[in-house]
Amino acid sequence: xxxxxxxxxxxxxxxxxxxxxxxxxxxxxxxxxxxxxxxxxxxxxxxxxxxxxxxxxxxxxxxxxxxxxxxxxxxxxxxxxxxxxxxxxxxxxxxxxxxxxxxxxxxxxxxxxxxxxxxxxxxxxxxxxxxxxxxxxxxxxxxxxxxxxxxxxxxxxxxxxxxxxxxxxxxxxxxxxxxxxxxxxxxxxxxxxxxxxxxxxxxxxxxxxxxxxxxxxxxxxxxxxxxxxxxxxxxxxxxxxxxxxxxxxxxxxxxxxxxxxxxxxxxxxxxxxxxxxxxxxxxxxxxxx
Amino acid sequence: xxxxxxxxxxxxxxxxxxxxxxxxxxxxxxxxxxxxxxxxxxxxxxxxxxxxxxxxxxxxxxxxxxxxxxxxxxxxxxxxxxxxxxxxxxxxxxxxxxxxxxxxxxxxxxxxxxxxxxxxxxxxxxxxxxxxxxxxxxxxxxxxxxxxxxxxxxxxxxxxxxxxxxxxxxxxxxxxxxxxxxxxxxxxxxxxxxxxxxxxxxxxxxxxxxxxxxxxxxxxxxxxxxxxxxxxxxxxxxxxxxxxxxxxxxxxxxxxxxxxxxxxxxxxxxxxxxxxxxxxxxxxxxxxxxxxxxxxxxxxxxxxxxxxxxxxxxxxxxxxxxxxxxxxxxxxxxxxxxxxxxxxxxxxxxxxxxxxxxxxxxxxxxxxxxxxxx
Numbered sequence: 207x208x209x210x211x212x213x214x215x216x217x218x219x220x221x222x223x224x225x226x227x228x229x230x231x232x233x234x235x236x237x238x239x240x241x242x243x244x245x246x247x248x249x250x251x252x253x254x255x256x257x258x259x260x261x262x263x264x265x266x267x268x269x270x271x272x273x274x275x276x277x278x279x280x281x282x283x284x285x286x287x288x289x290x291x292x293x294x295x296x297x298x299x300x301x302x303x304x305x306x307x308x309x310x311x312x313x314x315x316x317x318x319x320x321x322x323x324x325x326x327x328x329x330x331x332x333x334x335x336x337x338x339x340x341x342x343x344x345x346x347x348x349x350x351x352x353x354x355x356x357x358x359x360x361x362x363x364x365x366x367x368x369x370x371x372x373x374x375x376x377x378x379x380x381x382x383x384x385x386x387x388x389x390x391x392x393x394x395x396x397x398x399x400x401x402x403x404x405x406x407x408x409x410x411x412x413x414x415x416x417x418x419x420x421x422x423x424x425x426x427x428x429x430x431x432x433x434x435x436x437x438x439x440x441x442x443x444x445x446x447x448x449x450x451x452x453x454x455x456x457x458x459x460x461x462x463x464x465x466x467x468x469x470x471x472x473x474x475x476x477x478x479x480x481x482x483x484x485x486x487x488x489x490x491x492x493x494x495x
Numbered sequence: 496x497x498x499x500x501x502x503x504x505x506x507x508x509x510x511x512x513x514x515x516x517x518x519x520x521x522x523x524x525x526x527x528x529x530x531x532x533x534x535x536x537x538x539x540x541x542x543x544x545x546x547x548x549x550x551x552x553x554x555x556x557x558x559x560x561x562x563x564x565x566x567x568x569x570x571x572x573x574x575x576x577x578x579x580x581x582x583x584x585x586x587x588x589x590x591x592x593x594x595x596x597x598x599x600x601x602x603x604x605x606x607x608x609x610x611x612x613x614x615x616x617x618x619x620x621x622x623x624x625x626x627x628x629x630x631x632x633x634x635x636x637x638x639x640x641x642x643x644x645x646x647x648x649x650x651x652x653x654x655x656x657x658x659x660x661x662x663x664x665x666x667x668x669x670x671x672x673x674x675x676x677x678x679x680x681x682x683x684x685x686x687x688x689x690x691x692x693x694x695x696x697x698x699x700x701x702x703x704x705x706x707x708x709x710x711x712x713x714x715x716x717x718x719x720x721x722x723x724x725x726x727x728x729x730x731x732x733x734x735x736x737x738x739x740x741x742x743x744x745x746x747x748x749x750x751x752x753x754x755x756x757x758x759x760x761x762x763x764x765x766x767x768x769x770x771x772x773x774x775x776x777x778x779x780x781x782x783x784x785x786x787x788x789x790x791x792x793x794x795x796x797x798x799x800x801x802x803x804x805x806x807x808x809x810x811x812x813x814x815x816x817x818x819x820x821x822x823x824x825x826x827x828x829x830x831x832x833x834x835x836x837x838x839x840x841x842x843x844x845x846x847x848x849x850x851x852x853x854x855x856x857x858x859x860x861x862x863x864x865x866x867x868x869x
Contacts, residue, residue, distance in 0.1 A: 218722030218741040221754040224687065233687025240684045241621060256632055256666055257673035259680065263628055277660070279642040304793055306553045340556030340648050345656070345789040354642070 276386040279341045279354030281334055282310075284375045285382055287401065291418025293376065294351035294397060296325035296404045301343035301352055309333040310343060311476045315412050325404040326413030331473060332375060334360060335368040349404075350397035353377075356385045366466045369473055373416040499525055508537050512615055512854040515864025519841070519853065526849045531842040535835070538868035546828035551577050551652065552792045554828070559646040561832065562866040565604050567596040567637070568808035569866075570650035572830075575731055576804035576815035577652045581797035583786060586779025589654035590733045595667070595770050596637070596649065597732075597806075598763040602674070603630040604809035605714075605756040606681070608861040612753065613685060615858035616694045622685055629677055632670055639663055651792055654782025668771060674764050682757055695750035699844040699856035702747060709840045713811025713833050714759060715860055718744035718751040725807035737769050749859040756861075759809075796823050810834050810861055830869055834862040 247260040265272055282301075286293040297314040313329040316322065344352050355377070362368060383390040404413070410424045501524050507513040516537035522530040542561065546554050551573075558573045559566035571593060578585060585593075610626030634644040640659055641649035649656050685691050701711070706719040716723055722741045726734040742758035744751025786792060797819040805814040811833030818827035837860050845853050 213722070213727050213741065215735070215738045216727065216740045218743050220720075220745050221742050221751065221758050223745065223750065223754065228687065230689060233689050233692070237684045237688050240680055255673075256635075256669040257671075259628070259673045259677045263631070275639045275642070275660070277640070277642040277657070278638060304550075304553065304789075306549060306556055338556060339643065339646065340559075341642060342552070342556065342648075342789070346793060348790075 274356050274385075276388055278356050279344070280339055280358045281337060281355050281360065282332055282343050282352050282375070283355045283377045283382075284330060284372065285351055285353060285379050285397075286376050286415035286418065287398075288378045288380050289422075291414040291422040292401060292405060292408070293326060293372075293413050293415050294349050294379075294401055295327045295330065296349055296351070296400075297327040297330075298325075298348065300346045300348065304342045304346045306340060306342065307336050307338055309336045311473070313476075317409070317412075324409075324412050325407055327372060329472070330372040330375060331369060331469075331476070333369050333473075335365065349400050350393040353382050353386075364466065366470055369469055371469065376415045376417060501529055506850075506853065508534075513857065514611070514862055515867075517862075517864055517867070519857075521845075521850070521853070523850060526851075528845045528848055528850065528853060531845045531853065533838055533841050535838070535864075535867050538864045540865075540869065542869040543828050543830060546825050548824060550793060550823045551795050551797070551825065552789070554825075555650065556646065556648045559648055560865055561830065561869060562808065562810065562813075562834065562863045563645055564607065564863055565600045565809050566645055566647045567600045567649060568806065569813065570647065571597060571732075572804070572806045572808070572813040572815050574650040574652055575806055576802055576817050577795070577797065579804045580800060580802040580817055580819055581652065581795060583653040584783050585653055585732075586777075586781070586783055587733070588658075588774065588777040588779050589781050589783075591770050591774040591777050592640075592655050592659060592781060593650065593732055594734070594737070595767060595774070596640070596647075596655075598766045598770070599633050599636065599667075601763045601809045602760050603633040604861075605760050606630055606677075608809075609681070609753060609756055612749075612855070612858040612861070613691070615854045616691060618685075618690070622681075625677075625681055625684065629674070636663065636667060636670065639666070651782055651786065652795060653786035654780070656782075658781040664771065664774070667767075671764065671767060671771070675761075678757060678761055678764070686754075686757075691753075692750065694852075694855055695753060695859075696748060697746070698749045698848060698852050699859060700746060700748045701840060701844050705840060705843060706747070709836070711811070711837050711840060713807070713809070713837060714752060714755050715811065715837050717741060717759075718755045719747035720744055725805055725812055729805065731804075731806060736773075737766050739763075739766050749855055752859045794823065796821060801827075805831070808833060810863070810866070811837055832866045832869060834860075834864075834866040835869075838862055838867060 244260050248262050250261055253261040253263055284293060284295055297312050299312055302308075302310045302312050309332055311329070311331040312327050315324045315326040315328040317324050339354070341354050344354050360368070379390075383394075411419050414422060414424070501522050504521050504523060505518055506521060507518040508516040513519070518534040518537070520532040520534055521528055540560075542557060545557065549557075555570060555573060558569040561569045577583070606626035606629045607623070608626075610623035613622040614620070637647055637649075638644045640663055641647040641656065701715065701719050703719050703721055706716050706721065711719075712723070712725075720743050722743045724741050725731070726739075727741060739762045742755050742762065744755050780787075786795075797817075799819055799821045801816070801818040803814055803816045805812050807813075812831065813833055814831030816827070816829040816831070817825050820826040841857065841860065844856050848856070
């Protein structure tokens, strides 16, 4: 019994329920035949083609790994230039605003002498534990400073180790160029051009990745006469650099890892400040009404 | 006949056969179901309220988490609604990419849903792994295009996030070379199996009239014998250009749902073939020019008004009702979730059957709790 209804560019048809009576057990044997065929084939060579529907498909994970596509995204990272150590981030707050679960917290760098905002991030926290890997932050970043990492083995016994600060988030540009050559090639020219623009307003160690501060000289002070405080800070830094130079490459990660408690306190402070700001806004709105 | 008392028992919420956190309040007489009430809400995540404080773009990754098996289809629902509301055109090539993604989603959903259905019947793992193998291959393609296997977040208002990488279409072609073999094999594996027939034939019948009055959609409705498919009834995207048929069932039992899903995979394969032939000539890029930057997407302020847009996801009609007050956030955002509505007639389907059949009937509806509770 098959009925057909004509519809535009196709028809509706009734599926065949198989009304013919069969000897009992034949249906099951047919199925077992398929399973047996697969069992035999599973001892053959490993499958490499997408069109294969029988054989061995498993990948022995920790030893063997499949290649990740370039576009793969897991967690956000920040980029800095390999040579000068200058971070691409200018703390424009685009990513903080768009982040759907609101896990990015940025503080802008200020010129120590004038107190004016400088296009660099003083602090950059991302709560990896609440991040949903949607990738909107790297899509929206106009400076190509935030990118999505391919690293996925992030498990940790310490919950707060999943709140990452700038030092932990920073990766050299060469790292990203290695994991996503085509995507970086598209973005490279624009990213460096914009970096040159923000360099004009940075001075000293402002905007230099924390792990690179011991290996690169501070940026030249811009044309305006350097404020004394900044110059002193810079010379103090240089003295430290000179000492550190003796012990050559002091492990950058071990240089100044903020403790878990510090991180937690800082995160709490940022959250409290945001909540206070929000409450104040609401108060204002209420007053307006 | 021995007089027995009726007894109320709970199946779930923490039960592996309920496909998530879902409770069925059963009244049983011995092994027979006298009454069954589905109880939802254990996975409520405030999806709709969240939209009222988020921009339209910020909701896109959250739609992935509605039906996490078919995130591409879910993306399309929101994208279509916002495009209708704001009057954003979609280039031809983007439409083809969308159809390819949506039909791949349908194949992977049906392959794994049938696997889980057979799992519920007691055929542990073997048939399920046949389905999951195909699903993995398709997920590899999704990862290639969007960057993620399940939470794709690939659709944007006016197109898709990025164009297909050059290796995508050849890989899709290679994958498709194996698909007909998979459909036939999957059918041979189980179609005539005596145990499956005993568990599925005439179990959980949903009559036509009842299905319509519950506003059930998707394969569940088509298995009850009503040829209703939004891709035909209210074509969106480029579906009106594509040839495909609608398989319908005649009885409306679990067995019909099984057969209809297999046939739907074959129809999806036909659609994919046509898309592969035509995508080369498609005009335009992957996204319309005026919406190409994420900044534009982010700052989208649709004009004041409301809109209802619907798409045919593998589970049924997914509708988005949006009300805009001209601000970047929707004033109201409502999801018509297919799994949720398809789950409502569960009590009627189960009445008179045994407790063991409840699990099979629930499996044949094919639900994802993320979508039911939102």
